[in-house]
Amino acid sequence: MAADALPDLPIRAVLPDVTAALAEAGAAVLVAPPGTGKTTVVPLVLAAEGTRVVVAEPRRVAARAAARRMAALLGEKVGARVGYTVRGDRRVSASTRIEVVTTGVLVRRLHRDPELAGTAVVVLDECHERHLDSDLALAFLIEVRAALRPDLHLLATSATAEAQRLATILGDAPVVTAAAALHPVDVRWCPPPQPVDAPHGLRVDPRLLSHVAATVRRALDEGDGDVLVFLPGAREIATVAGILHGIDAEIVPLHGRQTGTAQDAALRPGTSRRVVLATAVAESSLTVPGVRAVVDAGMSRVPRMDHARGLGALVTVPVSRAAATQRSGRAGREAPGRVYRCWSQAQHDRLPAQPEPEVAAADLTGFALDLALWGHPDGDGLALPDAPPPGALRSAMGTLRTLGATGADGRVTARGRRLADAGLHPRLARALLDAAPLVGARRAAEIVALLDADRTADDLVAAWRRARSERDPAWTTEVRRLKAALDRQEGPTADEAMGLTDDLAAGLVVGLAHPERVARAREAGSRAYLMAGGTAGELHGGSTLAGTTWLAVADADRAPGARTARIRSAAPLDEATARIAAATLAATAAEIGWVNGDVVARRVERLGAIVLAERRIEDPDPDLVRAALHEGLRREGLGLLTWSRAATELRSRLAFAHATLGEPWPDVSEAALAEADWLDLGPARRRADLARIDVAGALRRLLPWSVAGRLDEVAPERLTVPSGSAVRVDYSDPAVPVLAVKLQETFGWQDTPRVAGVPVVLHLLSPAGRPLAVTSDLASFWANAYPGVRAEMRGRYPRHPWPEDPATATPTRRTNRRGP
Known part of the structure; x- marks a missing residue:
C-alpha cells in the first residue's frame, strides 16, 4: 500500500525508522500507545515489497480483527493478501502476504518448521501482556535468528514503556517510539458509594457489579457514542447485562467463550447505540467502533496454580496501572472520550505498575512441554523474558513424565508429540487420546471441549447435556476440531467401547485429565471428600452431587489459609471407573509405621491418598517395626517411655555433665534423644511395649567407655x-x-x-x-x-542449735535437748 493511502494515524511518522531499524539490525522494538495504528499499518508497510509477514497476537479475537481491518484497508476480503490462522479457524490463500496468527499457533508452527520457510518478517504484537505463548515465541524466534535464519526480521511491539528491557533481550535492538493517540481521554474516578468486598477466587461482590451497571447508565447520560465496559469474565458480563436489561441501548457481550462470528459482530458498527460488555480481550490490538466512553470495573481474571495441591484455577485480581491505561485508550481511538474508573485515585496509585507475567504463577505444564519439544527441557540457554520459577517448572516436568510426554532425561517422547499435536493443555490432550477408545471419540471430544472452554458447572454432566441441547456454536466447532484430530492420530474409534453411561463417561474423561482429583466421600452421604492427591475438598451446600460416593473433580479452588478446597465442578464416578481413571496412582504395598498414636502393620491398596482396602500383617518386618517405634518417639516425645526416678535423675546428671564438660559426655536433650538410636527396643511391637523398656539402662549405654567410670566423680x-x-x-x-x-x-x-x-x-x-x-x-x-x-x-526452734560461729560449730542432725 502506498504511504499516502495509509490511514492518517501517528504511526505513519515513524514508519521509515521502523523499516530502517529492521534493515540495519534485523530486530527492533516498536513502542506505540493504543490507537496509533501499530497493529494494522506497520504490517502493510513491511509487506509492501512482496515479502511474507506473520503477525502474532495474544488473542484470537484480536487476530481476526487485525486481519479484517488490514484487508479492508486493501479493499479486499480476508483470505486474499491478508489472512489469519487461529485454533480451529484458518483463512489464507496462495496470494496471502500477511498472515495474522495467535502466539499459540506461532509456537506450534515453530515446532513444525523452525526456519519459518518463506517468511521474511515476524511481528510479535502486544509483548507487554506477557502471556506464556508470547514469551515462548519471543525466545524461540531469538534462537532461530541466531542459529538458523539470521535474515529473518523480528519486530516486537509494546504499548508500554518497558521497551528497553525488551530491546536488551533482543540483543540491544533499536527502539522506535511513536507519538500518543490523537484524541484526549477524560478520566473520571467513580468508586462505589459503599465498601465492597475484595474479589475472592472467581467471586466478585454483587454490589460492585450493581455499581458498574449504575456507572454505565451515568456514562450513557453524560455523553454520546457507545460505551465499552470492562468486566473480569463471562459470568459478570451476564450479571451486568441482566441489571441493564431495558436500557435504551443494545447490549453486546464480547468474551473469549463466544464463537468467532459473535466476537466479530461485536467489533462492527451498530445501527443503534450500544453497550459492549467485554473481558480483557478488548484491551488491545483491536478497535470497538463507535466507543466514546469506557467503564472499567478494575479487575482482571488470571491463571493461578497451587502447586502443593495440584489445583489450577482462574482468579480475579485488580488490574495493573498499565492495563488500566490500555483500557482507557479504547475511548479515544476515534474521538475525544471519557473513562469511568470504578475505584478511587488513591487506590489507583497503589495498583501494580505492570501485570504479573503468566510464567510467575500459572500452571507451566504446557509451557514445559513446549520447552521439551524445542529441545530445552529446563529452559536453560533460551532468552526468556523471565525464568520460570524452579519449583513450578519441576512440578510441570514431573507431570509430563507421569503423562509419558517426556522421558527421565526431560526429552520429549513420541507420545509427547502426539499430546502436543492435539492443541490442548497436556492433561486434556491425555484425556482426549486415552478416553477415546474407552468412551468413544465423539463423547471424549465433547467433554474435553467443555473442559477446555471452562464451561463447567457444579454438575459437569448437566453442563454437558445443556451444551448438547443448545448446540452452542463455539463448543460444536471445537468438538469437530478435536474429533478430526483424533481421526488423524487414531483413526475411527468405537462410539461406546466400554458401554459407560454419560455420567461415568464424563467422570472417566475428567479423571484421566486430573487423576489426582479423583475423590471419594469421607463417609456416606457426606459433602466432604478426599482427593487421590491428598487434598481435602468439599461440595457447596446446594450441590446436586452431594451424597455421591466417588467424584472426578474438574475444577476446585482453595481460599488463602483454608484447609479444604471448594469443589466447583465435578462428575460422578464409581469405584471401578475411578480405578481406571487414576490407574497411575494405584499401588499395593506393606505399610508399617506410626499411625494415630501406635504402630500399624498392614497391607494397603491405595488410589493415591485414598485407601481402597487394607488387612493386618501378622508377622511384620522387625526392622520396620523398630523404625515405626522410633518415629513414634520423634513425633510424640519421650513421654511414651516410663521415666522412673532413677532414670530421670540419671538423665539430669548426664545433662549436667554434657552442659559443663561437653563431649564425650552425651547430649540427652529431648531433641537429641528423639533422633538418636539409643534404646534397645527388644521385642517391642506397639506403643504399650515402650512403657516397659529399661530407660535408665539405655541411658547408661550412651556413656562412652572413656568416661563411663567417672560419672559419680563428675556428677x-x-x-x-x-x-x-x-x-x-x-x-x-x-x-x-x-x-x-x-x-x-x-x-x-x-x-x-x-x-x-x-x-x-x-x-x-x-x-x-x-x-x-x-x-x-x-x-x-x-x-x-x-x-x-x-x-x-x-x-x-529452741531445741536446735544456733551457734554464734557456725563455721566452727559441730554439725548435727539431732536436736539440742539442753535447750539454747
Whole structure:
C-alpha cells in the first residue's frame, strides 16, 4: 500500500525508522500507545515489497480483527493478501502476504518448521501482556535468528514503556517510539458509594457489579457514542447485562467463550447505540467502533496454580496501572472520550505498575512441554523474558513424565508429540487420546471441549447435556476440531467401547485429565471428600452431587489459609471407573509405621491418598517395626517411655555433665534423644511395649567407655555434708546443681562445695524442712545473712542449735535437748 493511502494515524511518522531499524539490525522494538495504528499499518508497510509477514497476537479475537481491518484497508476480503490462522479457524490463500496468527499457533508452527520457510518478517504484537505463548515465541524466534535464519526480521511491539528491557533481550535492538493517540481521554474516578468486598477466587461482590451497571447508565447520560465496559469474565458480563436489561441501548457481550462470528459482530458498527460488555480481550490490538466512553470495573481474571495441591484455577485480581491505561485508550481511538474508573485515585496509585507475567504463577505444564519439544527441557540457554520459577517448572516436568510426554532425561517422547499435536493443555490432550477408545471419540471430544472452554458447572454432566441441547456454536466447532484430530492420530474409534453411561463417561474423561482429583466421600452421604492427591475438598451446600460416593473433580479452588478446597465442578464416578481413571496412582504395598498414636502393620491398596482396602500383617518386618517405634518417639516425645526416678535423675546428671564438660559426655536433650538410636527396643511391637523398656539402662549405654567410670566423680548422685548425711544433688537445671540440706548439718562448712568445678547452690532449710536461704557463697552467708536467720529462728526452734560461729560449730542432725 502506498504511504499516502495509509490511514492518517501517528504511526505513519515513524514508519521509515521502523523499516530502517529492521534493515540495519534485523530486530527492533516498536513502542506505540493504543490507537496509533501499530497493529494494522506497520504490517502493510513491511509487506509492501512482496515479502511474507506473520503477525502474532495474544488473542484470537484480536487476530481476526487485525486481519479484517488490514484487508479492508486493501479493499479486499480476508483470505486474499491478508489472512489469519487461529485454533480451529484458518483463512489464507496462495496470494496471502500477511498472515495474522495467535502466539499459540506461532509456537506450534515453530515446532513444525523452525526456519519459518518463506517468511521474511515476524511481528510479535502486544509483548507487554506477557502471556506464556508470547514469551515462548519471543525466545524461540531469538534462537532461530541466531542459529538458523539470521535474515529473518523480528519486530516486537509494546504499548508500554518497558521497551528497553525488551530491546536488551533482543540483543540491544533499536527502539522506535511513536507519538500518543490523537484524541484526549477524560478520566473520571467513580468508586462505589459503599465498601465492597475484595474479589475472592472467581467471586466478585454483587454490589460492585450493581455499581458498574449504575456507572454505565451515568456514562450513557453524560455523553454520546457507545460505551465499552470492562468486566473480569463471562459470568459478570451476564450479571451486568441482566441489571441493564431495558436500557435504551443494545447490549453486546464480547468474551473469549463466544464463537468467532459473535466476537466479530461485536467489533462492527451498530445501527443503534450500544453497550459492549467485554473481558480483557478488548484491551488491545483491536478497535470497538463507535466507543466514546469506557467503564472499567478494575479487575482482571488470571491463571493461578497451587502447586502443593495440584489445583489450577482462574482468579480475579485488580488490574495493573498499565492495563488500566490500555483500557482507557479504547475511548479515544476515534474521538475525544471519557473513562469511568470504578475505584478511587488513591487506590489507583497503589495498583501494580505492570501485570504479573503468566510464567510467575500459572500452571507451566504446557509451557514445559513446549520447552521439551524445542529441545530445552529446563529452559536453560533460551532468552526468556523471565525464568520460570524452579519449583513450578519441576512440578510441570514431573507431570509430563507421569503423562509419558517426556522421558527421565526431560526429552520429549513420541507420545509427547502426539499430546502436543492435539492443541490442548497436556492433561486434556491425555484425556482426549486415552478416553477415546474407552468412551468413544465423539463423547471424549465433547467433554474435553467443555473442559477446555471452562464451561463447567457444579454438575459437569448437566453442563454437558445443556451444551448438547443448545448446540452452542463455539463448543460444536471445537468438538469437530478435536474429533478430526483424533481421526488423524487414531483413526475411527468405537462410539461406546466400554458401554459407560454419560455420567461415568464424563467422570472417566475428567479423571484421566486430573487423576489426582479423583475423590471419594469421607463417609456416606457426606459433602466432604478426599482427593487421590491428598487434598481435602468439599461440595457447596446446594450441590446436586452431594451424597455421591466417588467424584472426578474438574475444577476446585482453595481460599488463602483454608484447609479444604471448594469443589466447583465435578462428575460422578464409581469405584471401578475411578480405578481406571487414576490407574497411575494405584499401588499395593506393606505399610508399617506410626499411625494415630501406635504402630500399624498392614497391607494397603491405595488410589493415591485414598485407601481402597487394607488387612493386618501378622508377622511384620522387625526392622520396620523398630523404625515405626522410633518415629513414634520423634513425633510424640519421650513421654511414651516410663521415666522412673532413677532414670530421670540419671538423665539430669548426664545433662549436667554434657552442659559443663561437653563431649564425650552425651547430649540427652529431648531433641537429641528423639533422633538418636539409643534404646534397645527388644521385642517391642506397639506403643504399650515402650512403657516397659529399661530407660535408665539405655541411658547408661550412651556413656562412652572413656568416661563411663567417672560419672559419680563428675556428677555425683549424692554429696556428703558435714553432719555425715549423704544428700541427693538436684541436677534438674543442667547449669546449676542444687543441694537442699538443713542448715544445722552444714555447720563447719566454710566454703561452698563444688561439682565438676561448678559451685553448688545450697538451699538451706529450717529444722522443719522449710527454706531459710539460698546461696552459692557459704562464707558470705555465714558472715552476713546468718546472724539475722539465727535471731529469727532460735526462738522458733529452741531445741536446735544456733551457734554464734557456725563455721566452727559441730554439725548435727539431732536436736539440742539442753535447750539454747
